[in-house]
Amino acid sequence: MQILLAEDDDGVAAALVEVLYDHGHDTRRVRNGRDVLTYHRSADLLLLDLGLPDVDGLEVLRGLRAVSDVSVLILTARGDERSVVRGLRLGADDYLVKPVRLTELLARIEAVTRRTASRPAAPAAPAARTVRAGDVEVDLDARRVRVDGTEVDLTAKEFDVLAALAARAGTAVSREQLLDEVWGDAHHAVSRSLDVHLTQLRAKLRRPGLLTTIRGFGYRFGD
Known part of the structure; x- marks a missing residue:
């Protein structure tokens, strides 16, 4: 490296x-x-x-x-x-x-x-992967987020957190799983980092209820 x-x-x-x-x-x-x-x-x-x-x-x-x-x-x-x-x-x-x-x-x-x-090589002519929840669209491949048709500017790490949740829309994802997937190692990542990024995401997306906290477990994207 x-x-x-x-x-x-x-x-x-x-x-x-x-x-x-x-x-x-x-x-x-x-x-x-x-x-x-x-x-x-x-x-x-x-x-x-x-x-x-x-x-x-x-x-x-x-x-x-x-x-x-x-x-x-x-x-x-x-x-x-x-x-x-x-x-x-x-x-x-x-x-x-x-x-x-x-x-x-x-x-x-x-x-x-x-x-x-571990990043996989992009396949030829990949199918677009876009997750929608109300007027929020998350394009997982293009790494773009739109709310009511307007693109929202996220940092790379904010998008990583959002993508990890959006890829499992409607499913509860544990804090440990998010830390491991986004930061690489749940035991070495700073838990506070996740809290800060989620706070920033909620402020930027301005859609209460889009990112739900599951008390004692983790978070869920969408209903």
């Missing part, structure tokens, strides 16, 4: 590059936020520190999400809830607070690797 590491601390960066190399990941390290926007096209995953010297990491993420769906794992010393929620809402796939256990970091990266490697 090609990893782009945005980290201004030389000691931390050197240690991470060495560990990632030992586990088979080619890593390019950059110091500044503007370099992320320059080099992200060659990366499969971005490890993003928020305390960059030129631009705040959250602003880097905002700019990146306007042009790219590359996987982003925030790795930062900021552990306050506001920063975590903002990072996830801006489109980060995961959020880890330093100091982090290297085994956990590698597990998160491996989860992304598994998802990338």
Whole structure:
């Protein structure tokens, strides 16, 4: 996997590059936020520190999400809830607070690797897969959502959560199943990430009752 590491601390960066190399990941390290926007096209995953010297990491993420769906794992010393929620809402796939256990970091990266490697090749002339619930249309193949005919802009991870539910419309899906399917490993994903993305989805879709919470179990798309 090609990893782009945005980290201004030389000691931390050197240690991470060495560990990632030992586990088979080619890593390019950059110091500044503007370099992320320059080099992200060659990366499969971005490890993003928020305390960059030129631009705040959250602003880097905002700019990146306007042009790219590359996987982003925030790795930062900021552990306050506001920063975590903002990072996830801006489109980060995961959020880890330093100091982090290297085994956990590698597990998160491996989860992304598994998802990338397991994507099936698109069949020739595939049939469109569109799920409808009232005036909401979810095109699973084109990764588009329309409400009353108007397209709704979702982050990559928000769509992944919605698609996992829409593909099983009318069926209750457990939290563990969603975490495992969307984040790659239910035991390593941050449960709060799912809550934040569901809150964002409900706000953007503006259709009360479309995403139903099944208390003590999970969620359901549609009736």
